Amino acid sequence: MAGGRPRAFDSEAALDRALEVFWRQGYEGTGISDLTKAMGINNAPSLYNAFGNKEQLFSKVLDRYADGPARYIREAFDQPTARAAVEALLHGAADATTDPDHPRGCITVQGALAYSPGATSAREELTARRAAGEAALRARLERARDTGDLPAGADPEGLARYFTTIYQGIAVQAAGGATREQLHQIVDTAMTVWPAPAPTPA
Amino acid sequence: MAGGRPRAFDSEAALDRALEVFWRQGYEGTGISDLTKAMGINNAPSLYNAFGNKEQLFSKVLDRYADGPARYIREAFDQPTARAAVEALLHGAADATTDPDHPRGCITVQGALAYSPGATSAREELTARRAAGEAALRARLERARDTGDLPAGADPEGLARYFTTIYQGIAVQAAGGATREQLHQIVDTAMTVWPAPAPTPA
């Protein structure tokens, strides 16, 4: 078992570049040549050798997204209260979707909402990831209800769906040019639906 | 000035078919051959002769969308009160984005959120149309505030942005498979932010 010729590019940096391109142009709007150019890879075969085909690269890029620019999402769930978690999630989204260091919006939302039959797998993967995010939020809210952090009459599933809708709407707003301040204001408005604590029995 | 060979297809029906394809596959995911096939046109030149190029056809399709499946949007603004208008808009969106007779979601949201440089004009047109919708809602809410239908302290611009965000989030949810009932429930939750009327001075 031996060495072989070394990589001429940094895999992780290349994934970051690929993320930028997919983020900005979507799955179907991105060509292999766009990718190799951005990733600092001179030839298509090197890309296929390192990352598989376009679908597989897209999937790796989504993992990289979740661990990088979207890490705030998982971290938000660690907040001590459910309300703090949702606020961290949505205010984090307001910041992340308008971060000047990245394309606007959220790749999970805008990567492949509507696409040709040839991009079905990409769309399905994004749909699944959005659903997983909503399920994680629901689980967090269910836990909050079970511990009394949310009133017993609250509806974790409905709330999770509502706040996920806000999140996704924010991504669309960001893609359309909304400012960071405007998005934070939307979040403030959205949070006013938070269920009031049950009145303490006298 | 005379006749010439008659059209072999119905222009309006063809536009409806093109709308379906663009709606489901997005601008960039739709090929000319997809369009001619769906529109009942045998040859590409007939399409170009009747509708111009792909960009121009897309624009005509968006007009057709606004006058057809999305007509409820303009009609919602005619409701007597601002609250009824917003409810008509959002509950209408819940119905329209899950209508089994059409693709899921809203073509204005999912048609071209992220796209390659070659699709810039399509993306810009969709962004402009979304902004126009938000502006129309803001105008409706400003009118409501001026007539006392909304309390004087209300923020029409912020509310318009919030409800537009809900609308767009609903479109994403619908594209992801949410049911009609779930979307209506989201709307009910979203409406609870509606500003309370100013207390009548005693």
Next chain:
DNA sequence: GGTGTATTTTAGCAATAGCTATAAATTCCG
């Protein structure tokens, strides 16, 4: 029937899509 006009048809353009076979290059191990 002939003429003018608008549409359809046929055929094909240059460019790009995603992807790959083959061979040259560069490393580690012995």
Next chain:
DNA sequence: CGGAATTTATAGCTATTGCTAAAATACACC
């Protein structure tokens, strides 16, 4: 140095992309 392993480079594959020139076709009007 001589393999073995791995990546890079060259070249090119088939298919499709958006689009169009030129010719054939079908109508209205005279």
